[in-house]
Amino acid sequence: MSLAYAVTDSRIMITRCLRRSRRDPEAFFTALMLPIMLMLLFVYVFGGELKDSGSYVDYVVPGLIVLCAGFGAGTTAVALAADLAGGIVDRFRSMPIRASSILLGQVAASLTRNLLATALVIGVGLGIGWRPTTSVWRWVGAVAMIVLFILALSWLAAAVGLLAGGPEAANSFTFVLMFLPYVSTAFVPTRTMPAALRGFAENQPFTPIIETMRALWMGHTSTGASLGHEAWIAGVWGVGILALSWAGAAWLFRRRFAA
Template identity: 50%
Template sequence: MNATLIHHDTHDTRPENARAGSRPGTGARWLASDALVLITRGLRHTLRSPDSMITSVALPIMLMLMFVYVFGGAIEGGIEHVAPVAYVDYVVPGVILLTAGFGAAITAINVTNDMSTGVIDRFRSLPIGNWIVVLGHVVASLARNLFATALVVGVALLIGFRPTASVLEWAAAIGAITLFVLMMTWVSVLFGLIAKTPDGASGFTFFVLFLPYVSSAFVPPETMPSVLHGFAEHQPVTPIIETVRGLLTGTPIGNSAWLAIAWCVGILVLVMPISGRLFRRRTTS
């Protein structure tokens, strides 16, 4: 990757103001080229670390199989009065979001690796925007997580998941999942910038990964003790799951869609500028 950037830089004999875009379209073209290089780098890291990718896909699939085949009979009988769908249809939307959480954790580790191994100093010596380094991680995470989600849905279809969604509902569900993945990725970027070591980054993401378990992912919140019920009803993951579940299986959505959008957009508005300032502080100190 460094060789690619160096090649890109050594063939740029124009003055710096040309790279900044003094001529129409020049700046945008170079920014797009730099962004593509950094995004490709992020995807190559994924391909070179298949164990991380396998883990982020295998764990959610194993959980789905365990809940459907090991606990499903007992759980389905206990929740049929509040969740009038087959348990496999109930649990798959939650597993989809859990997959995004595992995948986003990899982003935190990758960001921390960049910040602690000195590669950022190499990037600073090249005529690229600092924010493009973060953009590469974010776009690579989106691609990685959507691919993992597709694999999980494929396995779910094999074990009996039967969505009733129309084309428009599928598109809306994919949009909701993408928004959630984007939000989770930026949260992971922030954790990766705060952490000093990859192990620390992994630890920071533990709390976020725990959220789907205390939500409507595996059982309705109504079946939980009162304290957990209140938390499950009012945390960000539950309305997102309810929105995806409603779009795919036809269960009532209510105001979950608006709450899901509000949570995701609100967290993004909060986390993105903080991440940007923290990245600039750590790369200019």
Template identity: 40%
Template sequence: MSAKSHSTVMLRRNFKHIARNPVSVFNAVLMPIIIMLMFVYMFGDAFDVGVDYIDYATPGLMLLAVCYGLGSTATAVNSDMTTGIINRFKVMDVSRGAVLSGHVIATVLTNLIAIAALIGVAFLLGFDPSASFVDWLGVVGIVVLLGFAAAWLTVALGLSAKSPETAGMASVPLVMLPFFSSAIVPAEKMGPGLRQFAEYQPFTPIIETLRGLLSGAPDTGDAVTATAWCVGIGIVGYLWARSTFSKRA
């Protein structure tokens, strides 16, 4: 059985686990939509962002949708390590790489489903992007790249945690970080200190790249910075995950 076939089996296994866990489905798909409704209807009129708030907030909420599903990934990875299932896979001669890549691919596909649902609700709320077909391809590319980077980092965090509970908590900073970026309000409207943090943290250029693409006016500088952050995070997460898995498995 090839490594590709092993990865397909692991992917199918992970999706079955996700389907049997309503909490993970809620966090990954429904929670970002609830946050969108809350910010647009409750707080949207309070923010002066120069455009309709739904147009401003949607790119940041897309990134938030990526982050909200990460806790269940970290927990699932850690459960595999702590419940002995990895030893069973070794007896069955399952590729080690397939175990990790199955979690990563399942996370990215879940992200895409969540973002598709989020964008559908955004259109119902009046979202009116000016993106061309090429711009939309750029949006998909950035989202997939971010999804893979965040998934590998989350897998590494899950492998490094001592229990499923601590693994779930390890992903909390990734969930909170978008709130301290330009996702909800422009960074320049924040107070000193927080403004600088928002401007130079990795999620802000990613959000600004999505925002530029959806408005039909992408900024090359933001795109290069966003791509560099995603690639860097992905490489660190991948190397960390493989190293930890080799030591523990």
């Protein structure tokens, strides 16, 4: 019975968070439309100068997906911080529900929103000329990498939301996550960057994740490394961030609401 109660509590919290997203259309549509507008901007305004080889849209789609996931995770941090500041979490904890379902609802809603935004980015990319040359199994691998990355960022956002003093402080997290993809291989190869910046871009978590998706979809990376090399590094980053963020968010939640 306890498992059934846990599933029910989690389902209720997930439904609440999704309905909350629907009732905040400004933030919801911004999260959906921002990566699409950036794609059109980069492809049609900057693409002629920025393309490395072939069509620039083939290069830029993976970077826009991680940018979209970063913005969506930032939204999750703000939503959780707003719940904490508004006192609704205290009311939930006074009810006979599992405390873990409160965080799980935010993370599951974040995953749903980000997967929807990712599907839109992929759909628009296909509509304007993105042509992945890959197999079904490589598509499965790319989707698995996206899900792992979104889950890792969502749990990281939950930890930030618990740490932040309010929605305004949590909102700054959005800008950090949106800035990091620009200093990666999302939009240009690292060899075009100054040496000091190149070292950071090549060794931050976004780059191997982007390169893994690029290799799975297009058959090559912009760094010259193999798919196996990039996928191994991306997996370590993704699992490491997920594990640390999940443990940190759970510890912060217990510490903040300890009796």
